[in-house]
Amino acid sequence: MNNKDLMNKLKNPAENSSTESSADNVMCKYVVFSLGSSTYALPAADVKEISFDNALYYVPFVPPYVRGYANRHGQPYTVFDLNLLFHNEKLESSTLLVLNLLQDQACLLISDVDEIIKIPSRDVHKISSDDDSSRYFLESITLKGQEIFVLKGQALLERLERDIER
Amino acid sequence: MSAENIIKVLTIPHSDLEFQINREQCTTSVYIAETEKRKTSCVFLQEGLRLKEKIIPLFNLDLFFQNIFQAQTSGEAHLALIRDRKTMSAEILELLGMHEDAFYLEGEERPDMIAFRVASATIMTDVMLSELCLHPSVLAAHMEKQGVLAVSFAEGDAGGEGDAGGRMRYMIDLDILLEKKILNALEDNNENSDCR
Numbered sequence: 001m002n003n004k005d006l007m008n009k010l011k012n013p014a015e016n017s018s019t020e021s022s023a024d025n026v027m028c029k030y031v032v033f034s035l036g037s038s039t040y041a042l043p044a045a046d047v048k049e050i051s052f053d054n055a056l057y058y059v060p061f062v063p064p065y066v067r068g069y070a071n072r073h074g075q076p077y078t079v080f081d082l083n084l085l086f087h088n089e090k091l092e093s094s095t096l097l098v099l100n101l102l103q104d105q106a107c108l109l110i111s112d113v114d115e116i117i118k119i120p121s122r123d124v125h126k127i128s129s130d131d132d133s134s135r136y137f138l139e140s141i142t143l144k145g146q147e148i149f150v151l152k153g154q155a156l157l158e159r160l161e162r163d164i165e166r
Numbered sequence: 167m168s169a170e171n172i173i174k175v176l177t178i179p180h181s182d183l184e185f186q187i188n189r190e191q192c193t194t195s196v197y198i199a200e201t202e203k204r205k206t207s208c209v210f211l212q213e214g215l216r217l218k219e220k221i222i223p224l225f226n227l228d229l230f231f232q233n234i235f236q237a238q239t240s241g242e243a244h245l246a247l248i249r250d251r252k253t254m255s256a257e258i259l260e261l262l263g264m265h266e267d268a269f270y271l272e273g274e275e276r277p278d279m280i281a282f283r284v285a286s287a288t289i290m291t292d293v294m295l296s297e298l299c300l301h302p303s304v305l306a307a308h309m310e311k312q313g314v315l316a317v318s319f320a321e322g323d324a325g326g327e328g329d330a331g332g333r334m335r336y337m338i339d340l341d342i343l344l345e346k347k348i349l350n351a352l353e354d355n356n357e358n359s360d361c362r
Binding site: 069077078 | 183234235236299301302303304305308309312314317319332334
């Protein structure tokens with residue numbers, strides 16, 4: 001690729017993606033992370049930043065899976081402990097995935113980021129189950145033969161909204 | 167910054183965090199010299215402050231911060247914030263009345279004041295409105311109803327990447343704590359005290 005092509009691609013990212021999407025295999029980007037012994041993923045577009053060594057500030061009057069606030073650039077962010085929500089076990093960590101939300105400030109407490117991947121759409125699967133826990137997941141992906149659930153950030157906010165209304 | 171964007175607050179330090187109360191919710195303050203044990207069904211109202219030969223209900227805000235906000239002890243809590251009843255709503259006065267029937271001895275004079283025990287190191291400071299952060303949207307209305315209006319972070323703690331120190335400050339509304347029966351909750355009715 002010469003520099004002219006390079007600049008064209010940089011200046012017209014939409015064209016690039018359409019080229020990509022015109023192919024049978026659209027590439028999807030995910031942040032794969034561990035939560036205790038489990039692995040989950042988030043669409044990369046839903047992650048604003050990964051932050052290490054964060055202090056968590058206790059907040060009363062909220063459900064236990066809200067571990068408090070984190071201070072991100074002087075603003076309070078709600079910290080969700082999914083290990084506590086899904087597995088009833090408190091996660092000891094100070095690593096956060098800050099969610100990219102339009103109208104709220106929230107992040108997930110995680111053990112670590114495993115990798116950031118691009119996978120073809122054929123490896124992305126719809127969730128067919130209709131049970132209660134499936135509402136937290138957008139889809140699942142196959143990675144190295146393992147099925148990994150992709151979280152739906154908005155569903156966590158909806159759960160919290162319901163819980164504090166009670 | 168214009169004066170209307172600055173509020174005077176009482177900042178109450180604990181070893182790991184701070185609480186702020188709007189100065190307008192406090193008439194004056196005195197050092198606690200003499201108290202008297204009193205029994206009520208409210209866990210945070212178990213003593214009276216003796217002031218000019220009268221007994222004033224003394225809510226233990228220091229203990230409230232420890233129990234509800236998991237604040238570590240403030241060390242010494244010998245300061246009483248005094249609140250004039252005339253500045254309180256009829257609804258709050260009615261709620262207070264329920265406890266005071268148990269608090270006061272028969273025929274005892276009921277002064278026009280209540281008091282709150284806080285850390286001796288409490289100071290008055292100016293806070294710029296821009297320093298106060300609203301809660302994240304999903305929790306904002308809920309936290310306001312619990313009397314925690316806003317938070318802010320101590321200077322020098324921008325958060326993350328090794329900067330794990332610093333303190334969070336909670337801006338507290340005493341009227342809401344009383345109105346919603348949070349500070350004055352009954353001992354066997356703690357559903358408002360802590361959702362955890």
